[in-house]
Amino acid sequence: MRLDNVAFRYHRRAPWVLQDVDLALPPGTVTEVTGHNGAGKSTLLRVIAGLRSPTRGTITDRPERVGYAPERFPVDQPFTVRAYLGHMAAIRKIPNARTAIAAWAERLAFDHLLDTRLPELSKGSAQKVGLTQALLDDPGLLILDEPFAGLDAATRDALPTLIGDLSEQGTTIVVSDHQRCIEALPGVARVRVADTTATLLPATQSTTAEDGVRPMAAVEQEEGMALLEVSVPLDEVETLENKLRADGYEVRRRDT
Numbered sequence: 001m002r003l004d005n006v007a008f009r010y011h012r013r014a015p016w017v018l019q020d021v022d023l024a025l026p027p028g029t030v031t032e033v034t035g036h037n038g039a040g041k042s043t044l045l046r047v048i049a050g051l052r053s054p055t056r057g058t059i060t061d062r063p064e065r066v067g068y069a070p071e072r073f074p075v076d077q078p079f080t081v082r083a084y085l086g087h088m089a090a091i092r093k094i095p096n097a098r099t100a101i102a103a104w105a106e107r108l109a110f111d112h113l114l115d116t117r118l119p120e121l122s123k124g125s126a127q128k129v130g131l132t133q134a135l136l137d138d139p140g141l142l143i144l145d146e147p148f149a150g151l152d153a154a155t156r157d158a159l160p161t162l163i164g165d166l167s168e169q170g171t172t173i174v175v176s177d178h179q180r181c182i183e184a185l186p187g188v189a190r191v192r193v194a195d196t197t198a199t200l201l202p203a204t205q206s207t208t209a210e211d212g213v214r215p216m217a218a219v220e221q222e223e224g225m226a227l228l229e230v231s232v233p234l235d236e237v238e239t240l241e242n243k244l245r246a247d248g249y250e251v252r253r254r255d256t
């Protein structure tokens, strides 16, 4: 699918959140969307998913079946997990929904929670249910907004493989990911949403299996960005690194 010259604002007098967005998302590609808090990542994902129409510009060739897992899964509905997923499957007329629900619940390790009510779920378990409803319809386009937030280590480790498998089957995947959990997947394209201008920058520094992570010098050269060196006690490195990543900053550790 393609986005051409897409711009978006929430209301007529509201500021533009996205402008001049040109983006190609070929079948089977994985695209990681990064940017600071409030830059417009979730907005871009909603526009790509078709939940919001562009204020200007065009979107073409969006796959027919779209799966979307929002950043905050709505857990205030009075259904059990099984009933909720069953409803979602029925709305979308998914054949063999029971089998598909059982299979995803097992793969994502929440099969013991199928009869638990949504409001009683932990954040990570709710995230898994949100992910499952997005996966149920075998989507051609899968949009995941911060899918790693709150997940236990086992699922966090398993998710990149799942994303890789789906992309190999031809699913186009777009992920916003503060925690940079998918950047190691081969061939992941990176798109940065810049907060001040609300302009999507082309993924000039996309990481690939060949070139690995981009050097920090490239970050410094980016307009509006600066490089800050911080000396941190060894036992605090990991905590601080995770916190900064969770806040949307790009972090590289220099080995000494």
Ligand SMILES: Nc1ncnc2c1ncn2[C@@H]1O[C@H](COP(=O)(O)OP(=O)(O)OP(=O)(O)O)[C@@H](O)[C@H]1O
Pocket: 010, 017, 035, 036, 037, 038, 039, 040, 041, 042, 043, 044, 071, 248
């Ligand atoms: N439903 C809405 N109505 C009006 N403005 C909104 C709405 N949702 C988001 N915004 C505004 O659009 C801008 C971009 O928000 P968005 O949630 O897309 O950013 P984000 O990059 O995903 O942020 P974060 O990293 O904090 O999740 C912000 O200024 C936000 O206040």
